[in-house]
Amino acid sequence: MSLARAAAIILSKELRAEFRTRELLNTTVVFVVMVIVLFSFTFDPSSAESRRFGPGLLWLAFLFAGSLMLHPSFAREQANDTLSALRMAPIEPFAILAGKVLANFLFLLLAELLLLPLFAVLYNVHVVPVLGRLLLVFVLGTLGLTTVGTVFSAVAAQARMRELLLPLLLLPALAPVLIASAETTAGLLGDPPRLDPNWLAILVAFDVVFLTAAWLFGEYLLEE
């Protein structure tokens, strides 16, 4: 079976499992809404300030949400040792990882897109004129986040205190994604909107480097 087909089957399994309950999507969306609301309590920003801090806050919330929602990706397979069953399937081990990365990417991106209109209203920013470019930033940033996040979810699944460990492993590693995504988003929501190619290049570099690393080294994490 080809890698793409095997990964697609894993992806469809993950999507089916998620959309039966929508657990991840619901909790992620509510979590990010809470962060956005609580932020205004702690900093009491004026409308100009909230426009300035908004993009950074939004990405910080996505990062926290990601570091929490990516944990079940491998931990869920442990309850009934379904990961062993997946490993026994006659497919490349990387297909398991790729399918999970894709599924997590879609979940988080979907949550982000659901949250975008709310963010635009609460933080008083104009997203419609730059929607296409904003989507590009969201896709690149989320891909980097979920690639590293899924691999580290497999790392943390083998440790004690894994719920706590995953954010600790993930947050420092994702610093470049946070900076680059927040800066590009801030640039797009500024007046006049501009897309800085340097930041975009960092996002692309991050995605390429870690997708390659996941392809080269990820399968070691799936060994018995």
Place this chain on the structure above:
Amino acid sequence: MSARTHSVPTFGVAALVALAGYSALFLAPTERTMGLIQRIFYFHVPSAWTGFVAFFIVCVASVAYLLKRAPKWDWLAVSAAEVGVAYFTAVLVTGPIWAKPVWGIWWTWDARLTSTFVLWLLYVSYLLLRTLVSDSERRAMVSAVFGIFAFLDVPLVYLSIWFWRTQHPQPVIGGGGLDPRMWPVFLVCWAALLGVMVLLLRQRYLLEALRHQVQEMAMEAQMGDQSESFENKQVVRAKGAQ
């Protein structure tokens, strides 16, 4: 490892450290605007460079572990990670000592300072991960993958600072700004810190090897106990049958 073979490199490094301290404090010219405090540079920057070497060793040892599966590569990786974290702790401590008189503040959330902090956190979480996995083979495997990912992250973390404004005095090295008389002192200091790193690495590696040995002996002893008590039971049963 006898004490004699040990002592030659140790005394060599000690002499190098003494030379480095002497040349940084007395031979190097005093910087015109910053004055004496600039001499901390001979410790601060070489520590960072040595820390990078240590983290590079973590990455190489991690790749080697994944390919060869020999526990010694894991021992090397954890040793280098600990030594690297120690060096970067020195960087993060000497930086503010320098910054206070020169910038007027201990710390600023400037990009380079922040990314060095992030780098330090990244390897602290590597060490933390290791404490939370009990099985030694599993620990070696997951920390090898994490060690590789962390090292790949280093250039990206530092790259993202180039597009951010920075008040760090970065054009000093490589920009031709360093006084030619400062270079030899700088290189001697770096050599001394590298020498110390090799010694620390060696000690830590031997310690890890010993720990491994102790663990194996403890396991053997446990298994011996079990089989012994099993034999005892057999004897008791045999006696009871008679």
